[in-house]
Amino acid sequence: MRIVVLGAGESGAGAAVLAKVKGFDTFVSDTSAIKDKYKELLDKYNIPWEERKHTEELILNADEVIKSPGIPNEAPIVQKLIEKGTPIISEIEFAGRYTDAKMICITGSNGKTTTTSLTYHIFKSAGLNVGLAGNIGKSLALQVAEEDHDYYIIELSSFQLDNMYDFRAHTAVLLNITPDHLDRYDHDFQNYVEAKFRIIQNQTPEDAFIYWNDDPVIKKELDKHGIQAHSYPFSAVKEEGTIAYVEDNEVKINEPIAFNMEQEMLALTGTHNLYNSLAAGISANLAGINKENIRKALSDFKGVEHRLEKVATVRGIGFVNDSKATNVNSCWYALQSMTTKTVLILGGVDKGNDYTEIADLVHQKCSGLVFLGTDNSKLHNFFDILGLLTADVQSMQDAVETAYRMAKKGETVLLSPCCASFDLFKNYEDRGEQFKNYVLKL
Template sequence: MKRIVVLGAGESGAGAAVLAKKEGFDVFVSDTSMIKDKYKKLLDDHHIEWEEGHHTEEKILNADEVIKSPGIPKEAPMIQKLMAQKTPIISEIEFAGRYTHSKMICITGSNGKTTTTSLIYHIFKSAGYDVGLAGNIGRSLALQVAEDPHHYYVIELSSFQLDNMYQFRANIAILLNITPDHLDRYDFKFENYADAKMRITQNQTPDDCFIYWNDDPVIKKEMEKFDIHAVRCPFSELKEKGSIAYIEDGKYKLEYPTPFNMEQEELSLSGKHNLYNSLAAGLASNIAGIKKDVIRKSLSDFPGVEHRLEKVCKVGGVMYINDSKATNVDACWYALESMKTPTILILGGKDKGNDYSHIMDLVKQKCVGLVYLGADNKKLHDNFDQLGLPVRDTHNMVDCVKACYEMAKPGDTVLLSPCCASFDLFKNMEDRGDQFKAAVRKL
């Protein structure tokens, strides 16, 4: 019996373990952190051996194959030992793909993944398709394949997941953009990160489609390096040469595989970045054969995504917006670009090798104050204090929101769009956003 070891027992790892057990493998799960009770119960219910708080080497290094959580870096000591002895290491998505023939709609990019994935899922559900939501959001793909299979899966993929995918095939692959992010995981080389994103096209055939942003110079450069067999489906804001999804004369238009149009003002999502997300989602849905009236209605009534430009409430004439998902500089750029009122911007967290020069002009144009929120705000002071804007230095969410309340005037917007990961002060970006919302509602 082949032995599979799963490293990391979150949503991804626990689901992979259940599928591996179902497929007849000898399964062992190991996590150096504490495992959540719901995942312990899932593993126990399926009679899967697990450990938490440490790794037992002799139980891991004898694996025939290892399924690694995307959160574990390749530099981790156990991963290094496995690599040294040439043990195959794969992702949960790669493993799940071996046991299903369902259609895969896969979305990646530095920014907009969650919104686009959620929008496509919304359209497919509205059309009555048998569809599952998986990857970075939704339930584990492996667990769904094992216990609740669907004809279609809409999957948000990070670069970390793509790193350990080899034979998996996306029927519709979407690449929204490539901007610097997670460089600390890629030897601080942007090219390595960009190459990881392009892996979404691997194994595609002429029967598949590759949807991508036609205006992204990095994608254009990357496409010259990779042998892409899928039908190319570029989108752009304007009808650029070759684009088959675009805006023209106030209309949202798709050319492929059949013509579709609707008024741009009917789109539920606002801001330039969301225009790109809506074009990619509509194109994928049109390719999947969803009826035009369903696409039109779904693009009009999609409610949006939590922690992404989420309006919390108005206090004293000031609007508070939670954009905690903005964990890189480019995401913050898109958020600032969509602001229509004077803005107090909350920045800070775990810096991933950020270059803040990209947002300097927008900060000058849009912001009337800055509030830093991090364990160490030195880099923020070094970059932004020179602008001469009012600045407050904070190290927890309650003090941060209090500072914003004191700085903001009626008609202003307070925007949490931190540019950084959350792990210095918070469990994750959801925890950061939830704490922000709770503190604002107590004002």
């Protein structure tokens, strides 16, 4: 059987290794240059590969194709495979066939990286044999090929969920659903919602479904999707049906084992991080991790890079890196957590954004706006009416220096772009690293 892997990044290279280890005739193709570390990995396992092109005769003869999540269905080679009826799956789907480990899977428009990292931290701190995978950490397929874990904590984007069919999440966490990536879903929000709800497909009554009870989209969709798993809804305050919440300044989880801790002991602050902590705490509780271990891990977690990361204070002006905020709702959370007047740096590749959601917060909290992108016209059209000081820049160095000049002592400069980074940066990590470097040079 011939397996072709499209895309040779973390997920593609890992999938190729697993396919080779399982005895398949394996080939990897990428239209971009392949990073040296992935070339070395493929060469180590004697897997043939090509870069900067897709050779059709080497791809269209595949029995099954594993597609990297970044490649859209509109890509010409994908369209040709669809016309041929070739099965196209994700790396996660493929890896799931070859492990009996318990899968704790986390999705949502916002908070999934923090929740995944925090859940992994709790399991790891408790001494469990656990792997971190998906959108974060090492490829799940590579870990299944080379390691042997009892648990995997997996962050799943909507793109990864799109090509999953038989994969089963033993614990599925759905944090929230707000408009994001609409450019990949025909600008139809419902298509994106359906992708997120794929996390519960194949669940059985022995499995767990953890979700935020107050999300209007999730609430509306629950009945439609015929939930099979046992439900564990959480909220900020006690409500009918919720099993986890805060009451009298105490975090409480009632099922399956009663758990409580002082809210002020949580390492992560802010309402959105309370939800992340509750979801991670419930997941750990379900795995039977004892209360002391959960309490300790929830209180000593260090946070996630590029997510509300305090960088430095320069002459009384604070700098916060929230480069991971690639959608509007994520920026809303960041602005909500600001306790000073803020100069906001935003912009990049707009994914069909509606900025209405942050308009009130920008008006209340911002003293200035720095638009960082190759085309800022949509930002001007929306925000100019607020009458704030604005500036257009096309490099991170200019963004940092301009925001620094704009900010007064006691204010905060916040990079929370609302947009993807691909117009001026390799990815959001590159954008965040550049921000930190230029701040430290001030």
